[in-house]
Amino acid sequence: MIKFNSKNSVNSSIKCTVRLLEDTQLLELEFQGNDKCSFLIDRVCEQLNLIEKDYFGLRYVDNKRQRHWLEPSKSIIKQIRDVEADNILFSFRVKFYPPNPFRLKEDITRYQIYLQLKRDLLHGRLYCNVPEAAFLGACILQAELGDYNPDEHIDNYVNELKILLKQTVQLEEKMMDIHKNELKGKTAAEVETMFLKKACVLDTYGIDPHAVKDQRGNQLYLGINHTGILTFQGSKKINHFSWPQVQKINYEGKMFIIHVILNEDQRIKKKQTIGFKCPKGSSCRHVWKCAMEQMLFFTFPSSSEVPNVVSGGGFFSWGTKFKYSGRVEREILEDTSIIRESPSVTRVGSLRRKASSEPSTPLVGNQTLGSNSLPRSLSNSGEEYNTSKDSFSHNENSHTVLETLLEDQESCTPKTKQDAIHEDTKQNHFILENQTTVTDSSSPSFKQGILNHQLSGQKHFENKPLKKNVSSSMSFLRHYILPIILTLFLILMIVIVVFESNFDLLITVRKIPEIAFFKSNYYDPGKEFLMGRFLRSKLF
Known part of the structure; x- marks a missing residue:
């Protein structure tokens, strides 16, 4: 096992896992100890065939559950210190949302923006009112399921598909109605364009709360x-x-x-x-x-x-x-260097795989991304959305805003590959509460959810290794004790310079009554005491 900051880490190849915008897509890459983050971003964009890579970045979560964007110009190792190098997880995300996605030069870049916004809608960051949420959800249905087919799409076929964070029966009915009557005949590219046009004008477009x-x-x-x-x-x-x-x-x-x-x-x-x-x-x-x-x-x-x-x-x-x-x-x-023919977009039908029991398998760095090579999600993926139907009221008025669920589980040291694809399984929930809505906090499912969260938090702290406590102590020493010692030392140096220098300005300062009082009552006695002790120790 290689530890960062060790001599071996600079010259050794270090493996990492990069989770793409679809949780079913994982890349396994390697980098050297002195590689910068731009190297890793270039590798990921190369796999995705992206040229307009400036809008994207890599993100991770440290041991204190704080998220960080990797800075492209800095060494990867220096940005993730004190991390075990055998299990590193990064997430490839849109860092800068383009104000107008249609000014992007390539459709393949726009598709990545679409995937990010689909995630934002699912995790509650792109919250909106009921009609907007229903329309966006219907666009996703049309893009991934195609035209409404009464033989395939029976009863509430949206019920087991996770599209919105707070997905009620009323919202599902509205989505199915739009999917059936308004979007028939639209291709995936057309409905993705409609999705982007609606999403990019929302107040919460591009916002991570x-x-x-x-x-x-x-x-x-x-x-x-x-x-x-x-x-x-x-x-x-x-x-x-x-x-x-x-x-x-x-x-x-x-x-x-x-x-x-x-x-x-x-x-x-x-x-x-x-x-x-x-x-x-x-x-x-x-x-x-x-x-x-x-x-x-x-x-x-x-x-x-x-x-x-x-x-x-x-x-x-x-x-x-x-x-x-x-x-x-x-x-x-203003860049005119993109002269290649626009590549085709390989779309990922993630909704069809939500009910599959086939586990995800990471892709190696030299493997081409395509629809046939993509792994499927875990069968228990629905467990991470335990705040959806049972924990909240089903009134239509209670869903004028989507609940915000922050993605902060991109740990650098996942224990299993299952942890690598569940970004939001055991996280803190920051809820954007509707001012006109009262959440049913007395319901058994709501209380059970809080109890489970508290128990998981207790286990998280009980299982922390001793080195984290040592790291916390060193952090406290660096941020508090050392600055205090440095401040006291600087004050002492200033006092000595003021009382021992023969500059005219300092002589004038020493004549100030308050300064003279301090010198005669504190500085001179203290100086005589220290000099006496010092001289006495030298003599004997």
Whole structure:
């Protein structure tokens, strides 16, 4: 077993698993210890036959369940320290959602955007009202099942297909009605285009919600996309700070801070500082980096003009220096180097495999991706959606917004291959509560779900190895004890320089009554005491 940061890790080949946008697709790749993340992204895009790769990235979750985007210009090993190298899992995801997917040059890139949005709809990030959700779900049905066939599509044929996070009978009926009557004769490419046109105009398009609290302690969800920074409370969009309004973004400890310029009227512009409290300092730093990358990617004319950014983490913690790498959106759109004939799109019918019992098998790096070579999902894949039908009311009004389920199970050290394809099995649920809806928290299934979550959390902490405790202690020492010692040392040096130097300015400073009082009552006695002890130890 190779440990990162060891001498052997630099010259050794390290295996990793990359989960693609369909959980049924896994790639097994190898990289060297000194390879940068861009090498791995290039390998994945090569397998997918993607040229417009700047919109995509690799993501992972550390041992503290904090998500991270791998920075392309940095070494892979340096970004995932203290991780066992025999089981590494990354997830290939859309990092920058194009404002207009139809400005992309190739259909194969648009198809990857479609797959990401289909995931977002399933996991609740692309939430919308009932008619919109029904239309998007029907497009997925038409794309993967084809035209409605009364001989094949009997009764509620959508019931066992997972398309939406909160999938009720009413929504399923609406989806089937649209599938049967409105989308007949449409090809997969046509309905995917219809899906993209509807999805890209939603408020939550391209948003990965982050749980935060405002200054009053209210629970909000903060999202970042090509338009700016948005906040949501329940189904209501509270604020939208567009990128032209945002003057500066930084963080301090757990506080994510936005400096904006608001136009009260056509003549008066008001500067305002708005802060949001994140659950942890690491999550706050993650939100800050995501916001910086999105702003730089969508607002700067070229990558050469992007400056390095530094933000502090607080008085007793180190700051974070961020250097943007890669091209910006304008450079991608103006690129004329793509001269190949547009490749054909191999579509993945994942809905047909939901009920299959054949387990997934990872694909090796030199294997071509195609519909015949794709593995199938596990038969118990429905277990990860335990919040769907039994835990919530089936009233149509209760589904004006989809529940948000964050993908944070992309662990770097999965114990089995089954863990590698279940991204959302044992995760914390951040629910966007509808203000007009009351969830039935007294139902037995709801209580049982909470109990199971608590028990799984207890097992998670009980099974942590001792090295994690040591790592936590070292982290505490690095972030708190060492800065305090350094601060005290600097204060002592300043005091010695002020009282022992013969510069005219410092002599004048020593004449200040308060400084003179401190010198005569504290500094001089302390100095005499230490010198006496030092000289006495030298003499004897």
